[in-house]
Structures are given as structure tokens and as C-alpha cells.
Amino acid sequence: MTGKINNVLEETGNQMQFMSGFFKNIFRQGFEWNEFIRQCYIIGYKSFSLVGITGFILGFVLTLQSEPTLKAFGAESFVPSMVAISVIREIGPVIIALICAGKISSSIGAELGSMKVSEQIDAMEVSGANPMQYLVVPRILACILMIPVLTLMADTLAILGGFTASNLGGHFTFLLYFNKAFDALTFSDLLPSVAKTVFFGFAIGFIGCYKGYNSNRGTESVGVAANSAVVNASLWIIVLDAIAVQLTSIFAYS
Amino acid sequence: MENINTVRAINGNHKEAVVQIKGMKKFFGKKKVLTNITMDLFKGENLVVLGKSGQGKSVTIKCIVALLSHDEGSLKVFGQEVKGLKDDELKLLRTKVGFLFQSAALYDSMTVRENLEFPLTRVLRSTDMDMINQRIEEVLEGVGLLGAIDAMPSDLSGGMRKRIGLARTLILKPEIMLYDEPTTGLDPITSREISELILEMQKKYKTSSLIITHDIACAEITGDRILVMNDGAFIAEGSYKELESSPNDLVSSFFK
Numbered sequence: 381m382t383g384k385i386n387n388v389l390e391e392t393g394n395q396m397q398f399m400s401g402f403f404k405n406i407f408r409q410g411f412e413w414n415e416f417i418r419q420c421y422i423i424g425y426k427s428f429s430l431v432g433i434t435g436f437i438l439g440f441v442l443t444l445q446s447e448p449t450l451k452a453f454g455a456e457s458f459v460p461s462m463v464a465i466s467v468i469r470e471i472g473p474v475i476i477a478l479i480c481a482g483k484i485s486s487s488i489g490a491e492l493g494s495m496k497v498s499e500q501i502d503a504m505e506v507s508g509a510n511p512m513q514y515l516v517v518p519r520i521l522a523c524i525l526m527i528p529v530l531t532l533m534a535d536t537l538a539i540l541g542g543f544t545a546s547n548l549g550g551h552f553t554f555l556l557y558f559n560k561a562f563d564a565l566t567f568s569d570l571l572p573s574v575a576k577t578v579f580f581g582f583a584i585g586f587i588g589c590y591k592g593y594n595s596n597r598g599t600e601s602v603g604v605a606a607n608s609a610v611v612n613a614s615l616w617i618i619v620l621d622a623i624a625v626q627l628t629s630i631f632a633y634s
Numbered sequence: 635m636e637n638i639n640t641v642r643a644i645n646g647n648h649k650e651a652v653v654q655i656k657g658m659k660k661f662f663g664k665k666k667v668l669t670n671i672t673m674d675l676f677k678g679e680n681l682v683v684l685g686k687s688g689q690g691k692s693v694t695i696k697c698i699v700a701l702l703s704h705d706e707g708s709l710k711v712f713g714q715e716v717k718g719l720k721d722d723e724l725k726l727l728r729t730k731v732g733f734l735f736q737s738a739a740l741y742d743s744m745t746v747r748e749n750l751e752f753p754l755t756r757v758l759r760s761t762d763m764d765m766i767n768q769r770i771e772e773v774l775e776g777v778g779l780l781g782a783i784d785a786m787p788s789d790l791s792g793g794m795r796k797r798i799g800l801a802r803t804l805i806l807k808p809e810i811m812l813y814d815e816p817t818t819g820l821d822p823i824t825s826r827e828i829s830e831l832i833l834e835m836q837k838k839y840k841t842s843s844l845i846i847t848h849d850i851a852c853a854e855i856t857g858d859r860i861l862v863m864n865d866g867a868f869i870a871e872g873s874y875k876e877l878e879s880s881p882n883d884l885v886s887s888f889f890k
Binding site: 410495498499500503504505506508509514 | 699701725726728729731733735736737739740741742752753756757759802803806
């Protein structure tokens with residue numbers, strides 16, 4: 381029991397040290413702009429199709445599932461606003477962050493893990509270069525920037541998906557649907573949800589980098605790093621979301 | 635950094651020690667990996683550490699560049715105690731010590747040119763592209779692989795990767811070169827070529843070299859002096875010829 385507590389405390393200490401290394405290296409001389417842009421391309425652009433399809437289907441299915449119930453109460457006209465509010469406030473950010481944890485955090489964990497195993501990170505370190513500055517900082521910052529962008533795109537496509545599902549029976553015109561959807565939305569719905577995706581982005585990038593950078597020797601550890609990156613990042617997202625919802629209900633909706 | 639005060643008499647000649655290790659010990663948990671290591675690497679010499687796998691050879695050189703931290707004893711490079719160096723001091727020290735990894739450790743996502751540019755732009759913070767290109771071509775010509783400048787590491791053979799790894803290390807013009815099993819995994823002909831290249835580069839760049847190997851042919855070609863390691867301790871020291879006729883069975887078994 382004591383051993384397990386020691387391990388948890390040691391792991392927490394290591395993560396805090398890694399985090400402080402990340403923050404220190406953001407402001408060091410020689411920010412890796414090229415690597416940052418490359419990572420934005422890999423993390424953002426290369427996830428567009430997956431996130432886009434997920435977002436569209438999310439809105440589509442949500443509408444199909446909720447429409448019959450609302451219809452029974454004669455509240456069919458509330459479908460657009462219900463889809464918009466639930467997607468933008470909660471479902472969009474969390475589902476997209478979990479999808480990105482699976483795609484991005486695992487790929488960062490596996491990439492840095494294999495670099496660790498093949499001694500590439502050690503080679504950078506012994507040459508006097510700063511692997512933290514080159515490998516970790518651009519990846520985490522790219523996640524922080526791109527996850528909110530991907531989420532906003534997915535939210536838009538989810539509303540489009542909702543419109544498509546509603547319009548299968550020809551009930552709404554495009555303009556009417558979007559007017560009803562956006563009438564129900566306020567900035568206090570959008571801003572907290574975008575703010576929490578920044579933290580989700582940090583969690584996805586940070587956990588992926590930490591697990592990969594600190595993986596053990598041996599090829600098996602690459603798989604372990606990728607797997608534990610996904611599991612831990614997903615857990616962080618759920619916990620951060622719970623905190624964000626509490627804070628939002630206190631400050632934004634009170 | 636200039637405080638190199640250890641001068642020893644070797645065969646009547648006085649030499650400066652660029653690396654001094656005294657009573658160094660290293661543990662992994664309860665397992666003792668290095669037991670009271672003492673050795674000097676003198677300026678301009680090629681020192682070979684010969685031993686079977688798992689005896690603590692790689693741990694020794696990883697301690698020299700502070701990739702691992704030793705637990706007891708003293709380890710000085712250029713007269714500076716490595717343990718306790720500040721980040722900036724360690725970075726400066728590492729630019730003077732080149733390290734060729736067993737796997738060559740080329741950056742997979744970069745071409746050969748980018749691999750060689752990396753230390754110049756990230757460590758020396760050089761922006762002069764003419765100088766960078768000139769240095770890259772010079773080291774690639776030195777290792778005989780100028781034609782591979784735009785290749786990806788995945789397109790190179792094991793021997794070529796070692797040569798490029800050596801070029802990447804030499805591009806910073808280090809004063810000390812550390813080689814971790816430079817001929818492991820190579821066929822006998824390529825192993826011999828790499829060993830001869832190590833000698834050639836040592837003469838050209840006037841480095842002091844510490845070569846970790848279990849390859850007796852590599853030790854014979856490259857070593858001015860050989861230390862034999864067993865169970866985390868040195869058990870013999872001498873030239874190739876002296877050790878070849880050693881009465882110690884453990885030592886002589888390498889030469890059979």
C-alpha cells in the first residue's frame with residue numbers, strides 16, 4: 381500500500397517537473413516556429429476529416445433521436461435550439477476531445493516513445509540541443525491551438541447535421557433552422573465551451589508528450605506509451621469537463 | 635573549463651587527462667552496475683573499453699555525458715566535476731564531447747542534410763547558410779557519403795547510418811569522442827571500415843576517443859590502450875599485444 385502511494389506521489393512529482401520544463405521552455409530563445417507550424421498541420425489539418433464526419437453525425441443522430449419525443453409534446457420547433465445548445469455547451473467539446481485523445485495523444489506518445497527507444501532523444505540531449513524545446517513545446521502548443529479550432533468546426537458541422545436530419549421530412553428551411561438554432565445561443569454558451577477546449581488541448585498534448593518522453597527502453601514500451609497516453613488523456617478530459625461544468629454553472633449561468 | 639591539472643607520466647611522456655574517473659559507482663535500485671571504477675582518458679589517445687555485453691561499459695560513457703548520474707565517486711571532464719553542473723555549464727560541456735550511439739540514433743523524420751544541420755542551428759545557433767552547407771559537405775566528404783545528403787535515414791544501410799551518425803557528431807568539432815559499440819550489428823568488412831574511419835577521423839579532428847566495444851577486431855585497429863571490464867570493474871589494462879598474452883583467463887578469452 382505504501383509502495384503504491386509512493387509511486388503515485390513520484391509520478392505526480394515527475395509530471396509537475398515535466399510541466400514546469402514545458403512552461404520554462406516556451407519563453408526560451410529560439411522558439412521552433414517551423415516545427416510548431418508542422419505540428420499544427422499534422423494535429424489540425426490531418427484531423428479535419430475525422431472530426432468533421434464525427435461532428436456531422438453527432439448532430440444528425442442527436443436530432444433523429446430527440447425529434448420523436450419533442451414531437452409528442454408538440455415541441456418540434458425546439459429541435460434546432462436543443463441540438464445547438466447541447467452540442468456547443470457539452471457534447472461537441474467532450475466528444476471531439478475524446479476523439480482527439482485517441483488520434484493525437486496516442487500518435488504523439490508513440491512517436492516520442494519510439495524516439496526514446498531508438499536513442500534519438502538522448503542524441504539530441506548529448507549534442508547540447510534542447511529536446512524539450514524542439515519536441516515537446518511545439519506539440520503541446522499546437523494541441524492548445526488546434527483542439528478549439530477543430531471543436532468549433534465540429535460544432536458547426538453538427539448543427540448542419542441536425543439540419544439535414546430535421547429536413548429529411550422537409551420541415552425546416554435552411555434559414556429558419558439556423559435562425560432558431562442561433563437565437564437560442566448566447567456568448568455565455570460559446571465562451572466557456574471554447575475555454576475548456578483549450579484545457580482539453582493542453583491535456584491531450586501534455587499527456588502524449590509526457591508518456592512518450594518518459595517511456596522505458598524496449599519496443600514494447602512504445603505501445604504502452606501510446607496506450608497509456610489515450611487512457612490518461614481521456615480521464616483528464618472527463619475530470620476537466622466536470623470541473624469546467626461546475627465553474628460554468630457558478631459564473632456563467634447563475 | 636581550462637582547469638586541466640592532472641598530468642600523468644605514460645611511457646615517459648607527460649599527458650593531460652581530459653576525463654578522470656575515480657572510485658565511481660553506479661546502482662540501478664539494489665543492483666550494483668559499476669563497482670569502484672577508476673580510469674583516465676588522456677588527450678589525443680584512443681582508449682578502448684573491452685568487455686562482454688551487460689558489464690557496465692555503456693553505463694560508464696553515459697555517466698560521462700550526464701545521461702545517467704553516478705552515485706558515488708568523482709567524474710571530471712576537462713577538470714570539471716560533471717555531477718552538479720548547471721544546465722548552461724552542462725550544455726557547454728556537451729558541445730565539446732561527441733557521442734556516437736550504438737544505433738547511430740539518426741532523426742527518422744529528417745533527411746541526412748537536416749540531421750547534420752540540426753546541431754549547427756540548435757546548438758551553435760548558426761544562421762549563416764553558406765557556413766552550414768560548407769560544414770555539412772566537409773563532414774559528409776570525410777565519411778565518404780556526400781551522395782547521400784538528401785536521403786532519409788530509412789533508406790540507408792547500417793554501415794551508412796553509422797557513418798552519418800559519426801558525421802553528425804563531428805560537425806560540432808568535439809574535443810572528446812565517445813563511441814558506444816560502433817561496430818555492433820555490422821558485417822566484418824563494414825566493421826573494419828568503420829574502425830579505420832574512427833582512426834582517420836581521430837587524426838583529422840585531433841580528438842581524444844573512448845571506444846566501448848566487445849569487438850576484438852575493432853579494439854585492435856582503434857585502441858592505443860585497452861581496459862578490460864568485467865562485472866562493473868576494470869580487470870586489466872594494457873596494449874593489445876600485452877593483453878593478448880595475459881595469464882588471466884577472462885582477459886585472454888577475448889583474444890581466442
